[in-house]
Amino acid sequence: MSSDTRWLSTEESAAWVRLIALTELLPNALDAQLLRDAGLTHFEYGALMALAGAPERTMRMTELASRTNATLPRLSHVARRLEERGLIERFPCPTDRRATNATITEAGLDLIAHAAPGHVDTVRTNVLDLLTEEQIGQLYQIAGAVLARLDPDERLAATSCQFSEGPAVARAG
Amino acid sequence: MSSDTRWLSTEESAAWVRLIALTELLPNALDAQLLRDAGLTHFEYGALMALAGAPERTMRMTELASRTNATLPRLSHVARRLEERGLIERFPCPTDRRATNATITEAGLDLIAHAAPGHVDTVRTNVLDLLTEEQIGQLYQIAGAVLARLDPDERLAATSCQFSEGPAVARAG
DNA sequence: CACAATCAGTTGTTGCGTCAACCAATGCGG
DNA sequence: CCGCATTGGTTGACGCAACAACTGATTGTG
Numbered sequence: 569m570s571s572d573t574r575w576l577s578t579e580e581s582a583a584w585v586r587l588i589a590l591t592e593l594l595p596n597a598l599d600a601q602l603l604r605d606a607g608l609t610h611f612e613y614g615a616l617m618a619l620a621g622a623p624e625r626t627m628r629m630t631e632l633a634s635r636t637n638a639t640l641p642r643l644s645h646v647a648r649r650l651e652e653r654g655l656i657e658r659f660p661c662p663t664d665r666r667a668t669n670a671t672i673t674e675a676g677l678d679l680i681a682h683a684a685p686g687h688v689d690t691v692r693t694n695v696l697d698l699l700t701e702e703q704i705g706q707l708y709q710i711a712g713a714v715l716a717r718l719d720p721d722e723r724l725a726a727t728s729c730q731f732s733e734g735p736a737v738a739r740a741g
Numbered sequence: 742m743s744s745d746t747r748w749l750s751t752e753e754s755a756a757w758v759r760l761i762a763l764t765e766l767l768p769n770a771l772d773a774q775l776l777r778d779a780g781l782t783h784f785e786y787g788a789l790m791a792l793a794g795a796p797e798r799t800m801r802m803t804e805l806a807s808r809t810n811a812t813l814p815r816l817s818h819v820a821r822r823l824e825e826r827g828l829i830e831r832f833p834c835p836t837d838r839r840a841t842n843a844t845i846t847e848a849g850l851d852l853i854a855h856a857a858p859g860h861v862d863t864v865r866t867n868v869l870d871l872l873t874e875e876q877i878g879q880l881y882q883i884a885g886a887v888l889a890r891l892d893p894d895e896r897l898a899a900t901s902c903q904f905s906e907g908p909a910v911a912r913a914g
Numbered sequence: 915c916a917c918a919a920t921c922a923g924t925t926g927t928t929g930c931g932t933c934a935a936c937c938a939a940t941g942c943g944g
Numbered sequence: 945c946c947g948c949a950t951t952g953g954t955t956g957a958c959g960c961a962a963c964a965a966c967t968g969a970t971t972g973t974g
Contacts, residue, residue: 573858580869583877585883587868588787589897591764592810597891609930610918614761630952644954649930666939666952685746695760696753698886705757706879711759713871718766734885782960803922815961817924822960839922839969 582700594694601690606683611636612646613687616655616680619672627663634723656677767867775861779856784809786812786860789828789853792845799844800840801834807896 576584598610606613617638619625627635633643647670650656655676661667672680696704715722749757771783772892779786788809792798800808806816820843823829834840845853869877892898 573861575861576864576869579874579877579881583881583884584864584869585898586881586888589810589888589892590884591768592897593888593891594760595764611930627953637762637934639759640953641955645930648954655876661952664940664952669951688746688748691749691757692747694890695887696749696757698890699883701752703879703883703886704752706757706876707883708752708756710872710876710880710883711756711763712878715759715762715766717867717871718770720908723916725893784960801922812962813923814925814963818960821924834922837922837970841923 588691598687600691601688602683605686606679608679608683611638612650613683614679615643615646616650616672616676619656620668620677620680624671625677626669629658629670632670634681637719637723650676747756752848770867771860771863775860778816778859779852781852781856784811785823786853786856788816788819789849792829792843793850793853797844798850799842802831802841804842805843810894810897823849 595610602608602610602613608616608707615632615638618632618635619627629643629647630640632638633640634641637720640648646654647658651658655673657671657673661669699707768783772835775781775783778804784798788805788811791805791808792800802816802820803813805811805815809816811819820831824831828846830844830846831841832844834842872880888895888898
């Protein structure tokens with residue numbers, strides 16, 4: 569029963585409360601927009617984007633799960649739903665018959681190409697355009713410090729959803 | 742099909758990817774620790790803390806829902822479970838017979854008093870202690886700017902979970 | 915005072931994520 | 945070449961959140 573807990577200072581508490589509020593509200597806002605405009609959850613969108621940016625537009629289930637911070641069962645369920653909608657296809661990996669490869673279909677590419685502008689707009693109006701250039705850099709540093717502990721292997725740091733050059737779609741057709 | 746979408750710059754994309762990773766991983770980490778050590782989700786913990794800090798340790802369901810960013814149905818389900826565990830009690834409001842008041846019980850106070858140190862420790866080791874004092878201030882500002890849009894009424898800004906002076910528990914019994 | 919509209923809260927249904935169990939394939943030690 | 949642990953992936957069951965529908969109380973309006 570060590571009573572040596574370091575309680576939070578006023579400043580710490582205030583920042584923490586806001587961070588928690590952010591983590592509650594932001595995912596909701598992203599899901600709401602994507603679901604309304606494209607029928608996709610933010611997670612599904614991220615998975616499709618990851619596939620779209622992969623070589624051959626194909627990725628092993630395990631790697632995709634790692635990149636999207638999903639458990640394998642979760643990804644399996646999601647992949648089944650996406651496959652039923654014709655947005656991805658799954659087929660056994662030729663070199664390792666345990667493994668499964670997932671590929672985004674043309675319909676999937678079309679969908680995210682159609683969804684990307686609205687999503688980027690949501691990202692801008694809800695977050696990025698509300699911050700100064702300096703604050704965006706600070707956010708990068710702060711989130712990086714925290715992720716060094718929460719995600720030491722930088723699994724999520726890699727692809728996730730790249731917007732820099734557009735949806736990475738359109739070409740490669 | 743307006744092609745005037747402003748795609749994200751390299752810096753914006755990097756910061757965004759990290760923010761998303763944070764919103765994915767942090768709630769999970771908080772839930773995991775609280776669930777393991779106290780059998781509470783982070784949401785349940787927040788709700789109990791809100792009640793503990795309220796006058797008379799009592800709050801209207803609607804207000805509690807607003808403070809915790811819950812829909813009323815969600816809070817109703819959670820409250821039923823917490824009541825079954827003896828952590829809160831519900832009784833009709835005497836002045837408005839539509840309304841229901843929720844009160845945290847002694848058992849509930851004991852539980853959060855027991856859970857608070859571990860939770861605060863998690864908050865410190867996973868976030869606050871990884872940041873400089875300056876960065877904590879920056880985080881406060883950044884989150885504030887975003888919340889001004891996501892939570893314009895500052896519903897969550899208020900109580901949520903106060904740690905500044907300890908769990909606000911312990912006495913008033 | 916009657917009646918409509920609104921508010922507070924609960925309940926049932928659906929969908930998604932987690933966990934545990936399971937099957938198939940690989941690789942490794944003998 | 946035969947066990948046997950490990951890896952890759954799927955499936956089913958359970959828990960929680962969102963949504964819709966519903967009850968009961970209150971307010972507003974004529």
